[in-house]
């Protein structure tokens with residue numbers, strides 16, 4: 187076999203291996219190192235380097251280097267003229283004598299010459315500079331032939347694509363990061379808006395100041411006690427914050443009425459869940475069914491609630507949570523015609539109404555959370571902050587809770603989950 | 612390319628000479644083992660590296676590149692490199708790519 191053919195076969199073997207190396211999902215640095223070995227081994231080249239172009243730093247940073255000594259520069263700064271020239275040449279091997287006209291070469295000429303560099307290959311992929319290859323003398327001492335330059339070119343293309351791909355991946359990761367940040371910002375904006383709304387709702391009703399905020403927090407506690415994830419817990423809190431948004435359209439004097447309201451007034455007040463739903467429905471909420479929670483927070487398991495008189499399974503789970511939080515707050519705060527009731531009584535009321543007004547397992551979860559706090563197992567003081575220390579530490583409350591929870595366990599298994607998303611409106 | 616055996620064995624240097632046996636297939640993995648062994652011998656003050664290719668059937672491009680690196684490192688340290696017991700194919704390959712110009716053949 188003629189030596190030329192022999193060389194060609196050897197070089198093509200290396201080219202095939204390079205293709206494989208690049209498509210393997212190996213470590214990028216290692217891939218480049220191997221690529222340099224493959225070029226060197228294909229043509230018997232003593233030394234060389236592969237660099238990656240940084241378009242922000244306008245420099246070539248060495249990714250792999252062999253036989254060029256410790257003092258070879260690891261980073262080469264380019265001028266705009268260099269970049270222009272690279273782009274106009276494209277991916278072609280340039281003899282070092284010709285490359286000397288490039289501005290950056292003049293800066294590093296001494297290093298290049300000392301190391302006997304012979305070829306310089308700008309890596310240009312899809313009209314973008316991605317890197318460069320530097321190649322030293324061949325072991326035979328002969329000059330590079332044209333066919334060898336073509337092989338360098340072909341291999342350079344593979345390496346260039348590998349670098350371009352890597353850059354693309356980095357770009358995608360960066361975008362994903364930006365998106366995440368943007369999402370977090372939007373989320374916090376959303377939360378601020380929700381809180382502002384809650385404050386606006388609460389403003390209307392001076393006797394129940396802070397009601398929405400507290401219902402939000404109680405809903406959050408219930409969701410946490412159910413073991414829900416972070417997003418779902420936030421969703422429950424939002425549903426609580428906004429459950430009475432429909433009250434914004436109810437006459438102030440009706441909401442604040444220090445007397446039992448008449449039928450007409452009652453009708454207006456009882457319209458607030460539906461109005462709330464209308465207000466919330468067009469908004470895109472990142473969480474669970476916030477509008478449904480508003481619409482159905484006055485429904486009861488026994489079907490005696492309003493506006494639609496839904497039964498147990500027909501009521502969205504999120505609404506059941508808000509219902510419990512809402513009633514609990516109503517019972518534990520002073521109202522125009524009713525003083526707040528003692529904790530012990532409230533607990534008994536929840537138990538009595540479990541299965542009628544409230545979902546039993548929600549009552550259990552909620553009271554369980556309260557007991558944990560009173561017994562010091564939970565030190566976040568969630569309840570104490572919302573209800574006040576004296577109220578929470580009333581005589582006999584721990585025993586009542588223990589007794590109640592004991593009586594209520596075992597509750598019926600959760601049968602509500604499926605209902606959450608499947609309510610017929 | 613069926614075998615991946617890459618046994619590198621070397622004898623302790625005598626009079627500054629070290630013998631390193633290359634395996635049957637010199638690729639990245641076995642090449643790096645040879646390289647590591649050679650560097651160790653050179654660091655120990657070895658002045659003559661004898662690479663024995665008696666078992667060597669195939670040398671791929673990465674293997675060539677690594678051997679070129681060994682030759683370069685040795686020459687920077689003023690050490691001599693001897694290639695011994697190569698089969699015909701290996702000699703042809705090494706000649707074609709210029710490795711034989713830098714080493715003593717034995």
Ligand SMILES: [Fe+2]
Pocket residue numbers: 429430458483484512
């Ligand atoms: Fe309400």
Ligand SMILES: [Fe+2]
Pocket residue numbers: 397401429430512
């Ligand atoms: Fe409410």
